[in-house]
Amino acid sequence: MGLSQIAVVAAISLSGLLPSSCSKTPASPQHAQVAGTNAAATLSKTKDLGIIQLTNHYETEIDLGKGESCTIIPQLLDRHDLQLTLSFGTKNAAGKPTGLSVTRVTAQPDKPFDITVNDMDLAFTPRLME
Numbered sequence: 265m266g267l268s269q270i271a272v273v274a275a276i277s278l279s280g281l282l283p284s285s286c287s288k289t290p291a292s293p294q295h296a297q298v299a300g301t302n303a304a305a306t307l308s309k310t311k312d313l314g315i316i317q318l319t320n321h322y323e324t325e326i327d328l329g330k331g332e333s334c335t336i337i338p339q340l341l342d343r344h345d346l347q348l349t350l351s352f353g354t355k356n357a358a359g360k361p362t363g364l365s366v367t368r369v370t371a372q373p374d375k376p377f378d379i380t381v382n383d384m385d386l387a388f389t390p391r392l393m394e
Contacts, residue, residue: 273314313388320392328384331355338392352381378384
């Protein structure tokens with residue numbers, strides 16, 4: 265595969281045209297009940313990150329443990345909507361990158377947000393700093 269083909273594939277995947285292993289769902293009380301009733305099965309796959317302070321157009325990196333990390337780049341669309349570009353990466357024991365998944369979603373500032381990435385369910389509340 266030539267360099268130009270790699271650049272085209274990267275641009276398409278970043279634009280969200282290719283299917284991704286990530287999906288966005290709004291956080292709901294129903295989700296909390298499921299996590300509470302089946303704690304043994306979901307504890308290892310559910311990670312509540314709480315409130316994440318974000319600055320418009322500046323990336324924030326979050327260590328998810330076990331060689332996994334998430335980089336969030338927020339962009340304020342209007343008063344009520346925030347576009348989040350989420351890059352999920354994994355590294356092997358030697359610290360070398362082994363996987364990358366990028367997705368772009370729309371969320372609302374100060375509203376709980378839930379996203380499923382591969383086999384992990386992340387919940388957080390994006391808070392945009394002034």
